[in-house]
Amino acid sequence: MEEKRKQNRIDCSVAKICGGCEYAGIEYGKQLALKSKWVKDLLASACEVKPIIGAADPCFYRNKVHWAYGFDGRRTLAGRYAENSHRIVENDACVLEDTTCAAIQMSIRKLQTTFKIQAYDEKTKRGLLRRVLIRKGMATEEVMVVLVVSSPVFPGKKAFMKKLLELHPCIKTILLNVNTRTDSMILGAKTINEYGRGFIWDEILGVRFKISPESFYQINHAQTERLYSLAIEAADLESGQKILDAYCGIGTIGLCAAASCEQIALTGVELNRTAVADARENAKANHMEKARFIAADATEYMVEAAARGEHYDTVLLDPPRSGTTESFICACEKLAPNRIVYVSCDPTTLARDLKCFKQHGYQPKYAIPVDMFPYTKHVETVALLSRTEK
Ligand code: SAH
Numbered sequence: 001m002e003e004k005r006k007q008n009r010i011d012c013s014v015a016k017i018c019g020g021c022e023y024a025g026i027e028y029g030k031q032l033a034l035k036s037k038w039v040k041d042l043l044a045s046a047c048e049v050k051p052i053i054g055a056a057d058p059c060f061y062r063n064k065v066h067w068a069y070g071f072d073g074r075r076t077l078a079g080r081y082a083e084n085s086h087r088i089v090e091n092d093a094c095v096l097e098d099t100t101c102a103a104i105q106m107s108i109r110k111l112q113t114t115f116k117i118q119a120y121d122e123k124t125k126r127g128l129l130r131r132v133l134i135r136k137g138m139a140t141e142e143v144m145v146v147l148v149v150s151s152p153v154f155p156g157k158k159a160f161m162k163k164l165l166e167l168h169p170c171i172k173t174i175l176l177n178v179n180t181r182t183d184s185m186i187l188g189a190k191t192i193n194e195y196g197r198g199f200i201w202d203e204i205l206g207v208r209f210k211i212s213p214e215s216f217y218q219i220n221h222a223q224t225e226r227l228y229s230l231a232i233e234a235a236d237l238e239s240g241q242k243i244l245d246a247y248c249g250i251g252t253i254g255l256c257a258a259a260s261c262e263q264i265a266l267t268g269v270e271l272n273r274t275a276v277a278d279a280r281e282n283a284k285a286n287h288m289e290k291a292r293f294i295a296a297d298a299t300e301y302m303v304e305a306a307a308r309g310e311h312y313d314t315v316l317l318d319p320p321r322s323g324t325t326e327s328f329i330c331a332c333e334k335l336a337p338n339r340i341v342y343v344s345c346d347p348t349t350l351a352r353d354l355k356c357f358k359q360h361g362y363q364p365k366y367a368i369p370v371d372m373f374p375y376t377k378h379v380e381t382v383a384l385l386s387r388t389e390k
Pocket of ligand 1: 217246247248249252253271272298299318
């Protein structure tokens with residue numbers, strides 16, 4: 001494995017059945033060339049596509065590691081779900097995962113046997129332990145462990161957790177999530193805080209963020225800092241400006257942007273209420289008095305803000321893979337920001353949306369692909385658009 005890694009290729013014995021890294025057998029430089037070509041093919045007719053930003057270390061980047069537990073009638077299975085399925089692939093070492101998170105997963109697997117904690121059987125609906133979710137703040141080194149269980153009744157819970165904490169003092173919080181659902185959702189509705197604060201802190205570009213079990217948080221910390229730095233550079237902020245961060249999650253891009261310049265009035269819009277609550281706390285934790293966060297559909301918010309005659313100097317947007325909507329883009333034209341910074345996780349929908357923006361008075365200036373997910377086919381892109389003079 002190490003030898004292959006040095007060649008920037010990973011030779012994982014379960015790559016084919018796991019499906020977590022489509023580019024496992026491809027040398028890293030070649031992966032970057034493939035992603036760069038993909039973005040160029042889609043965007044070069046719209047604007048300049050700058051060289052792709054590769055990762056300094058393409059391995060061990062995943063700060064969130066999720067294992068599933070199952071029982072096949074004879075023995076416990078523990079590992080990752082194969083892509084788009086509930087088939088558990090057993091494999092101790094994954095070269096994409098942070099090594100601390102992976103080591104904690106392995107300890108929990110051993111403790112599960114020692115403490116005779118029954119793994120959950122999806123067929124019979126018997127057993128306790130369903131999943132284990134581990135998240136690490138890469139800047140703070142704080143770790144969160146979420147034990148997803150079928151019932152809050154967990155015999156031997158205290159002794160199990162005590163042992164786990166002895167083995168891994170970096171664990172700052174342990175939560176029990178009770179999931180009785182039969183669909184593929186990882187977490188159930190009820191979360192019980194068993195140890196610590198119930199969340200962890202991390203830092204991006206020196207700004208502190210609170211991460212709860214359910215929060216969306218970028219999984220590659222080093223590349224996130226580069227991606228956000230490029231977005232902030234593109235925004236070219238000036239003191240006192242009003243900026244909008246649409247699809248803001250827990251407020252990461254907007255708060256990092258606001259921290260980079262004085263007196264920025266930030267509005268963040270996000271559909272997920274838990275993320276909005278986190279974003280508000282993040283603003284407080286970083287003493288950003290001029291930041292507000294709104295729980296709403298981004299398009300609906302834009303349309304209403306345009307109807308109220310609001311203005312923003314810069315609009316940042318970071319929608320999910322499906323991209324944004326034509327109504328969002330129409331409303332953007334009315335809000336008349338000078339710049340739009342589009343952070344995209346799918347170049348196909350980005351190409352579609354850039355065309356639409358162009359029809360609504362915004363010229364794409366450049367796009368920069370950033371490799372947030374080495375060894376997978378995915379690529380992130382930052383694009384800058386500016387208002388065309390009428
Ligand atoms: N900018 C954040 C989150 C990006 S992921 C970051 O970098 O961490 C996209 C976010 O869009 C998710 O938080 C998701 O909950 C949110 N989202 C999805 N559909 C939405 C909609 N229609 N309106 C507002 N937010 C939405």
